[in-house]
Amino acid sequence: MKVIRIMVVALAAAAASGSVALADGYKDCTKLDKASWKTVADAEAKAKSAGYEVRQTKIEGTCYEVYGVKSGKLYELFYSPEDLALKHTKAK
Amino acid sequence: MRDAGQARERVASRTSARPGSKTVAVWDVPLRVWHWALAAFVLIACVTPNTHDALHRTAGYAVIGLLAFRLIWGVIGTRHSLLARISLKLRAAPRYMINIFRGETGRYLGLNPAGAAMLVAMVGLLFISTISGVMQVSLRFFGVWWIQEAHSLSSNAIMALIGVHLLGTLWMSVLQKENLARAMFTGRKRMPGSTPAARQPAGPVEEGADVAPAEQVSMVPELPPHRVNPQVAGVKPSPRMPRALSTYDRKLGLG
Secondary structure, three states: OHHHHHHHHHHHHHHHOHHHHOOOOOOOOOOOOHHHOOOHHHHHHHHHHOOOEEEEEEEEOOEEEEEEEEOOEEEEEEEOOOOOOEEEEEEO | OOOHHHHHHHHHHHHOOOOOOOEEEOOOHHHHHHHHHHHHHHHHHHHOOOOOHHHHHHHHHHHHHHHHHHHHHHHHOOHHHOOOOHHHHHHHHHHHHHHHHOOOOOOOOOOOHHHHHHHHHHHHHHHHHHHHHHHHOOOOOOOOHHHHHHHHHHHHHHHHHHHHHHHHHHHHHHHHOOOHHHHHHHOEEEOOOOOOOOOOOOOOOOOOOOOOHHHHOOOOOOOOOOOOOOOOOOOOOOOOOOOOOOHHHHHOOOO
């Protein structure tokens, strides 16, 4: 029954670390109140003007995460809703 | 209820047990390696999304490979790896799972009906999760919302199922007084008829006389029955694990 005991411990550890395990990537862009954020459309327009084909935009933490395609490559662009500054680019 | 097939199975199971031991080989080596490799890669995939993309992707591809292997091994593997009769167990699964909560189980050497349901659910969800994961980073489907939803929903369901799997294995181990997790390492399980409470003396045991009452409570017969090898009949134990579905079985109308 030793293995069973190990399993129980592992299970408890997994449950405890659940929130840690599901940690997100980049998600801190601004401290500004959400009410005064620039719009999603603005962020998408900025990505388009930078030459990206915009597929989708999500709010990730306090960032606008724009899914963009540029010359056949996939990118996730993290814009600050405060001033639309490009905080982070992730090639997929 | 024990039928003729099960009676034969008990004879055949004994032939593949090591002489003097009270265990019988159930999980073959490829199946065990598959199980733990899958567990490892799925765990890696569980802790790497968004943070370690390359590792997450590698784990996903490895899982796809393992899924493919399992389907092939389900056709050419040994008896308890085969998927041919899994629908029989799936049909028994709802009833069986209700009974588990009441603490009543039928013992199966291979997967019990709840285990079979878990296998199908897990493999199905892993398939959805890995394929949608690959699609998610393809030029065609990048940023497509329903692909992302499929990936995250199936992945979350897998993590929930892992918990159910662990608890289920634990609960069954307690109910049947057999460490099922260890069986997935050693590949061997207690021989039918040798209960941990009252161990049988080594040596030939009489047919049907040594079965603990709890072990007669299987709700569907453990199919497929072993092929009865005509020339064996107590001669020498076959070193190979018995195969399940043979031409002989089909001739008998068992296939």
